[in-house]
Amino acid sequence: MSPEERRLRSRLRQILNRSGVLHGTLVRRRRVCGKPNCRCARGQKHESLYLVVTEGGRSRQLYVPKEWEQTVQQWVREYRKARELMEEVSRIHWQKVRERQG
Numbered sequence: 001m002s003p004e005e006r007r008l009r010s011r012l013r014q015i016l017n018r019s020g021v022l023h024g025t026l027v028r029r030r031r032v033c034g035k036p037n038c039r040c041a042r043g044q045k046h047e048s049l050y051l052v053v054t055e056g057g058r059s060r061q062l063y064v065p066k067e068w069e070q071t072v073q074q075w076v077r078e079y080r081k082a083r084e085l086m087e088e089v090s091r092i093h094w095q096k097v098r099e100r101q102g
């Protein structure tokens with residue numbers, strides 16, 4: 001294993017050891033709740049965070065409660081980092097097949 005591959009694997013392991021990972025895109029939506037006397041009826045809409053993920057051509061979304069926002073944002077960031085590292089490890093293996101060096 002090359003030093004580069006070792007370094008990538010170690011960073012990947014660190015992410016998985018210290019954090020959750022979550023696949024999706026965070027979208028903040030503004031909406032009205034429907035209560036006639038609420039501030040949102042006067043233009044101050046409620047803001048909610050959703051996690052949107054598309055799998056197999058189908059899009060799903062998940063409401064993220066306020067108290068979960070920071071955690072979910074971190075998991076999403078860590079997922080992205082982990083995926084980039086996986087891609088780099090994959091490139092190394094692509095090269096191994098190409099050069100017939102299992």
Ligand SMILES: [Zn+2]
Pocket residue numbers: 032033034035038039040041046
């Ligand atoms: Zn409202």
